[in-house]
Structures are given as C-alpha cells and as structure tokens.
Amino acid sequence: xxxxxxxxxxxxxxxxxxxxxxxxxxxxxxxxxxxxxxxxxxxxxxxxxxxxxxxxxxxxxxxxxxxxxxxxxxxxxxxxxxxxxxxxxxxxxxxxxxxxxxxxxxxxxxxxxxxxxxxxxxxxxxxxxxxxxxxxxxxxxxxxxxxxxxxxxxxxxxxxxxxxxxxxxxxxxxxxxxxxxxxxxxxxxxxxxxxxxxxxxxxxxxxxxxxxxxxxxxxxxxxxxxxxxxxxxxxxxxxxxxxxxxxxxxxxxxxxxxxxxxxxxxxxxxxxxxxxxxxxxxxxxxxxxxxxxxxxxxxxxxxxxxxxxxxxxxxxxxxxxxxxxxxxxxxxxxxxxxxxxxxxxxxxxxxxxxxxxxxxxxxxxxxxxxxxxxxxxxxxxxxxxxxxxxxxxxxxxxxxxxxxxxxxxxxxxxxxxxxxxxxxxxxxxxxxxxxxxxxxxxxxxxxxxxxxxxxxxxxxxxxxxxxxxxxxxxxxxxx
Amino acid sequence: xxxxxxxxxxxxxxxxxxxxxxxxxxxxxxxxxxxxxxxxxxxxxxxxxxxxxxxxxxxxxxxxxxxxxxxxxxxxxxxxxxxxxxxxxxxxxxxxxxxxxxxxxxxxxxxxxxxxxxxxxxxxxxxxxxxxxxxxxxxxxxxxxxxxxxxxxxxxxxxxxxxxxxxxxxxxxxxxxxxxxxxxxxxxxxxxxxxxxxxxxxxxxxxxxxxxxxxxxxxxxxxxxxxxxxxxxxxxxxxxxxxxxxxxxx
Numbered sequence: 001x002x003x004x005x006x007x008x009x010x011x012x013x014x015x016x017x018x019x020x021x022x023x024x025x026x027x028x029x030x031x032x033x034x035x036x037x038x039x040x041x042x043x044x045x046x047x048x049x050x051x052x053x054x055x056x057x058x059x060x061x062x063x064x065x066x067x068x069x070x071x072x073x074x075x076x077x078x079x080x081x082x083x084x085x086x087x088x089x090x091x092x093x094x095x096x097x098x099x100x101x102x103x104x105x106x107x108x109x110x111x112x113x114x115x116x117x118x119x120x121x122x123x124x125x126x127x128x129x130x131x132x133x134x135x136x137x138x139x140x141x142x143x144x145x146x147x148x149x150x151x152x153x154x155x156x157x158x159x160x161x162x163x164x165x166x167x168x169x170x171x172x173x174x175x176x177x178x179x180x181x182x183x184x185x186x187x188x189x190x191x192x193x194x195x196x197x198x199x200x201x202x203x204x205x206x207x208x209x210x211x212x213x214x215x216x217x218x219x220x221x222x223x224x225x226x227x228x229x230x231x232x233x234x235x236x237x238x239x240x241x242x243x244x245x246x247x248x249x250x251x252x253x254x255x256x257x258x259x260x261x262x263x264x265x266x267x268x269x270x271x272x273x274x275x276x277x278x279x280x281x282x283x284x285x286x287x288x289x290x291x292x293x294x295x296x297x298x299x300x301x302x303x304x305x306x307x308x309x310x311x312x313x314x315x316x317x318x319x320x321x322x323x324x325x326x327x328x329x330x331x332x333x334x335x336x337x338x339x340x341x342x343x344x345x346x347x348x349x350x351x352x353x354x355x356x357x358x359x360x361x362x363x364x365x366x367x368x369x370x371x372x373x374x375x376x377x378x379x380x381x382x383x384x385x386x387x388x389x390x391x392x393x394x395x396x397x398x399x400x401x402x403x404x405x406x407x408x409x410x411x412x413x414x415x416x417x418x419x420x421x422x423x424x425x426x427x428x429x430x431x432x433x434x435x436x437x438x439x440x441x442x443x444x445x446x447x448x449x450x451x452x453x454x455x456x457x458x459x460x461x462x463x464x465x466x467x468x469x470x471x472x473x474x475x476x477x478x479x
Numbered sequence: 480x481x482x483x484x485x486x487x488x489x490x491x492x493x494x495x496x497x498x499x500x501x502x503x504x505x506x507x508x509x510x511x512x513x514x515x516x517x518x519x520x521x522x523x524x525x526x527x528x529x530x531x532x533x534x535x536x537x538x539x540x541x542x543x544x545x546x547x548x549x550x551x552x553x554x555x556x557x558x559x560x561x562x563x564x565x566x567x568x569x570x571x572x573x574x575x576x577x578x579x580x581x582x583x584x585x586x587x588x589x590x591x592x593x594x595x596x597x598x599x600x601x602x603x604x605x606x607x608x609x610x611x612x613x614x615x616x617x618x619x620x621x622x623x624x625x626x627x628x629x630x631x632x633x634x635x636x637x638x639x640x641x642x643x644x645x646x647x648x649x650x651x652x653x654x655x656x657x658x659x660x661x662x663x664x665x666x667x668x669x670x671x672x673x674x675x676x677x678x679x680x681x682x683x684x685x686x687x688x689x690x691x692x693x694x695x696x697x698x699x700x701x702x703x704x705x706x707x708x709x710x711x712x713x714x715x716x717x718x719x720x721x722x723x724x725x726x727x728x729x
Contacts, residue, residue: 426532427569433553434529434563435583435639449573
C-alpha cells in the first residue's frame with residue numbers, strides 16, 4: 001500500500017456539497033445594536049429577550065477572541081458576517097406539503113427524508129434550515145405526554161416563563177466570547193421540555209444545515225428534564241460546500257433536575273474545507289449540562305468529523321449529590337482540519353461521578369487536540385472521575401495533543417487518567433491484506449475498533465451512520 | 480504446472496539486498512521446510528511471497544499456478560490461495576477476533592464464488608474449525624491477538640489457515656515461542672489441514688517442528704540463496720553437524 005493510495009482514500013470530496021436555491025431574506029451584514037433590534041423585531045420577541053441580547057452584546061464588546069486553543073485562523077471580521085438569514089416563506093406552512101419542494105429535495109439528497117422513514121424509525125425531527133424552523137413533526141404526539149419539543153422562537157412565544165427561567169442559566173452570556181456573541185444574536189434553535197416523571201417515548205432529533213453563503217449560524221438549544229424525566233436527543237449536521245469560511249457559534253444548555261437523565265448525541269459532518277484548507281466551517285460551540293438535582297445524569301456522545309476548526313468542550317456541572325456526567329467523543333481530523341475539543345467535569349455535589357472517553361484520529365496534515373478539565377471541589381467528597389484519552393495517527397504529517405487538567409480539593413475523591421497514542425501501522429494493514437481484506441475495509445475495521453467504546457453509547461441509527469462516515473472520511477488516508 | 484515456482488528471486492529491504500537469487504519449486508501435496516540461520520533470508524522470502532510493502536523485488540520471478548505472483552496485490556494473493564502465518568502476529572485493539580475472521584472468510588469466499596456467511600452461520604463454522612487448534616472459543620470474542628500468549632497467537636494463525644483453506648501455506652517460524660504441548664497442538668492442526676491439493680512451507684530454525692510435521696523436502700538457506708536441498712534426513716544431519724557444515728560444503 002503506498003501512501004498515495006492512502007491519501008486517495010482519505011481525500012474523498014465532500015458528498016453533501018450542494019447549494020439549494022431558495023430565496024433568502026437577509027439582514028444587512030455586520031453587528032450593532034440596530035441589527036440586534038432588527039433581529040428581535042423580525043422575530044416579534046418580548047422586551048426581556050431584547051434586553052438579554054443587548055446586555056450580552058454590550059458584554060461581548062468588552063471581551064476578546066480567545067487565543068488559548070491550539071488552532072490557527074486569520075482574525076474573524078465580525079462586521080463581515082450576516083447575522084440573520086431566513087428562507088422567505090411563500091405562505092404560512094400548515095403541513096409538510098406546503099414546504100418549499102426545493103427544500104424537501106435538499107433533505108432527500110442528504111438522506112433525511114422527513115416523513116415515513118423517520119416515522120418508522122420513531123424519530124421526531126425538528127428541522128432547522130438556515131435559521132428558521134420549517135416544520136416540526138410529532139409535536140402533537142409528544143404533547144400528549146406533556147413534552148414540549150419546538151423551535152426556540154416558538155417556545156419564546158408559547159412558553160415564555162420556561163425560557164426566561166432557564167435561558168442562560170447554564171451558560172451565562174458572560175461565559176466566554178462566543179457564548180456572549182451567540183446570546184446577542186442567536187436566531188434559532190430547539191427547545192425541549194420533559195415534565196416531571198416523563199420518559200420521552202422516542203429519540204428527539206434535529207438536523208442542522210447551513211445554507212446561505214456567508215451567513216453565520218447562531219443556534220441556541222435548551223433542554224430541560226424535570227424530576228425523574230428522561231430524554232435522548234440527537235443532533236446531526238451537514239453543510240454545503242463553500243469557499244468562504246462560515247462561523248458557527250452555537251450554545252447548548254441542558255438542565256437535569258432530581259433523578260433526571262439527558263443523553264445528547266451528535267454526529268457532526270460540516271464542510272471541512274478542501275484538501276488545501278480553503279473554506280470550511282469554524283465551529284466554536286459552547287455546550288454545557290447542569291446536573292442540578294440529586295442523582296441526575298447527563299451524557300454527551302459526539303462524533304466530530306467535519307468543520308475546518310472545531311472548538312468545543314461539552315461539559316457537565318455536577319451540582320446535585322450523586323449526579324453523573326459522561327463524555328464519549330470521537331474526533332477525526334484530516335487534511336488541514338484543526339480540532340481542539342474535550343470536556344470539563346466540574347464536581348460540586350458529594351459522591352458525584354464522571355467518565356471521559358476521548359478518541360482522536362488524525363490524518364493528513366491535521367491537528368487534533370484533547371483538552372480536558374476535571375475539577376473536584378472541596379465539598380464534593382467521595383467523588384470519582386475516570387478519563388481515557390486515546391489518539392490514533394494515520395500518516396506522519398498530522399499531530400495529536402492531549403492537555404488534561406486535574407484539580408482535586410478534597411482527600412476522599414479518586415481520579416484516574418489513562419492515555420495512549422497509536423498509529424495504524426504497516427504491519428496491521430499487512431495482516432488484513434494477507435487475509436484477503438482490502439485497504440478500505442481494513443481501515444474501517446481498525447478505526448471502528450478504536451472507536452468502539454464511544455460508538456456503543458450512540459443510538460443504533462447514529463452508530464451505523466457514524467461508522468460509515470468515518471470510513472468515508474478516511475478513504476485514501478492509510479497506506 | 481507446478482503450484483509455486485520461484486526463479487532467481489532477488490529482493491531488498493531499505494536498499495539492503497537480502498535475497499540473492501532463490502530457486503524453489505513447490506507442488507501440490509508437498510511439505511517443504513526452509514531452514515537456515517538468522518539473517519539467511521528465510522523470513523524475507525516468506526514476506527516477499529506474501530507481498531509485504533517494505534520489501535522490494537529486484538530480480539527473478541515467481542509463478543503461482545503459472546501466473547506472475549507479483550502482478551497481484553497482497554490481498555489478491557491471499558484470495559488466490561497464498562497464506563502466510565506470521566512469526567509475530569500483530570494485535571488489533573478493539574476489533575473482535577470473530578468479526579475479523581468472518582470478514583477475512585467472507586472476502587476470500589466471495590472472490591472464489593463461494594457462499595458468504597452471516598454472523599450466526601459463521602459462528603457455527605468457526606466453532607468447528609477452532610477444534611483443529613484446540614483453542615478456547617472465548618478467544619473469538621477478544622480483540623485480535625490482544626493479550627494473547629505467544630502460543631495463543633500462533634494457534635489463532637492456524638485457525639485463520641483452517642478457515643481460508645489456502646493452496647500454499649507458509650508458516651513463518653510458527654514453532655518459535657511454543658512450549659512442547661502447544662507445539663504438538665499446532666502441528667496436529669497443520670497436519671489435519673494437509674491434503675493432496677495443497678502445499679505447506681515451514682520456515683524454521685529447528686529440527687523440533689519437523690518431528691511433528693514431516694517434510695518431503697528440506698532446503699537450507701544461506702546468504703539469500705538456497706544452498707542445499709534434501710529430504711528429512713538433511714534436517715537431522717543439520718541438527719547434528721550445524722549450519723557451518725552446509726556452509727563449508729556449499
């Protein structure tokens with residue numbers, strides 16, 4: 001196997017690279033109080049939300065773009081970004097039949113049929129197209145058990161008290177530069193509320209898609225599980241191919257009350273730029289879950305394969321006694337992709353537990369870093385953390401880095417950390433070849449074996465998708 | 480037409496010439512032993528035949544059932560019926576042995592127009608085949624070779640041979656690292672797989688293995704060539720008189 005055939009395998013063009021032609025209504029580019037007022041006005045928002053945005057914006061003006069991550073990019077001109085884009089509705093959408101057929105075809109191409117397939121798969125889909133929710137299925141069915149699953153804008157309209165209570169309660173606007181920016185300009189996102197004692201009967205799924213060239217995407221997701229409630233939420237992303245970088249700065253907040261359980265799974269496949277690093281999404285995301293009550297559990301599972309730059313640390317704040325936080329991650333980088341991703345586990349309550357399993361795969365000339373913080377406070381006696389960070393290198397021009405930080409402030413807690421670095425070796429590949437197995441299947445099997453501890457935590461449908469995606473992303477990179 | 484014909488084979492690794500003109504003919508139903516000191520080129524010969532990418536063929540030719548072996552990629556050679564049991568089987572963490580064996584089996588079956596098996600059917604087959612090497616079926620559920628002892632790794636190699644039913648099986652120092660019981664089990668396994676249609680090539684330092692798998696031909700390699708060929712008596716003579724004797728005679 002020559003390294004050139006390996007390169008060929010890894011260098012498959014992005015399959016979802018097409019642009020849908022839909023009339024788009026945009027707010028002029030750039031950011032100012034006027035633009036924020038305009039966004040808020042277009043969305044008919046209440047005064048308190050406008051205030052939330054404006055104070056976030058004013059705080060953002062005092063902050064600086066973070067520079068500690070191991071990523072490089074030219075300075076972002078925030079005045080060149082379009083902060084609001086919305087497909088022009090032809091009329092009020094009463095049913096799926098009225099959705100722009102062009103849009104439906106886009107979903108078909110993505111393999112995300114909205115109707116029967118998803119119904120059969122038992123998944124309710126809240127589809128975000130650019131920044132506006134086009135349709136929400138299953139809402140009625142979920143409503144029967146008291147679950148609210150809708151766009152954040154609808155929630156602001158229909159359940160303002162819940163949004164007001166929880167928005168920014170886990171990720172305050174002042175948390176970091178991009179969270180502040182998001183708080184000022186977020187235009188869409190999902191809202192999910194599982195009332196006391198309700199187990200959500202199906203996985204909830206949102207497919208994101210960035211479509212308007214040059215428009216930033218500022219999603220905001222808020223999920224609340226009341227006492228004893230549980231929910232599994234799936235987030236999948238794919239984007240069309242563009243030359244200009246697209247900034248994506250989402251915020252996801254999860255709140256789990258006593259005995260509640262939230263499982264949040266992501267498969268991310270945004271445009272990563274071409275093999276020379278031109279174009280691609282900048283994915284600067286703040287994701288955090290708060291285990292507010294006793295015995296609460298929040299689990300993040302992510303498969304990150306896309307974006308030119310990923311800056312993302314899905315975290316858990318373990319406030320309630322005996323609460324549990326989990327982070328299972330596969331991050332794959334190829335070509336000139338840069339990923340700085342990991343998690344923070346902040347133990348505040350007693351006997352809290354956290355598990356971190358991170359698998360980084362680097363190919364091409366990419367840079368893949370794990371950055372993690374495990375912090376066990378003075379009151380969090382009897383707490384435990386187990387961390388495992390494994391890196392796999394493909395080829396000799398990529399890099400893998402691990403930056404674990406551990407702070408323990410009591411003597412009864414236990415922290416374990418394991419790390420390894422391996423390489424898909426010539427001898428492994430030769431073993432497969434000498435048993436008749438071709439390169440692509442060999443790489444796919446080795447990588448899936450490497451990622452098994454993470455994939456086993458994905459919902460089945462996602463696990464299948466993730467397995468295929470990794471194989472596709474690495475085609476041509478091993479040899 | 481012979482099964483395998485090696486003519487004047489020359490090969491190098493990292494620019495260093497190792498094989499300097501190997502001639503060898505192997506036919507169906509035969510058992511060959513290739514012996515020699517460390518560095519004589521025995522293992523290199525095995526790897527070159529199987530197509531290890533680190534080795535470069537610099538001269539000569541190899542015909543496998545009359546066809547140029549070097550026109551085939553390593554995986555194509557395996558599908559065509561060439562098998563190499565590794566001296567040092569590599570570990571593949573996270574990949575279950577049974578999944579690996581099934582993928583290998585089905586790939587080879589597909590290329591030969593045979594029937595591919597689903598996991599349940601394959602499980603029946605592999606549990607039957609595993610008896611050949613007296614291996615604990617628990618090893619099927621572990622990662623490929625991970626944490627296996629030396630003997631278990633070698634048994635796993637012979638299990639792969641049993642599943643893939645090669646025409647030519649090259650066993651590269653399969654006896655190294657085996658205690659006497661494991662050696663007997665592995666040898667019994669190989670003997671049970673021997674037939675009038677296939678050939679077995681054992682690469683070894685020692686006479687020991689040849690007490691269990693009796694060769695029809697014994698070849699002695701030295702400095703990248705086969706310098707002497709005889710019957711099983713040659714191995715015994717080597718054991719007694721040492722390699723210097725061959726060298727002096729050659």
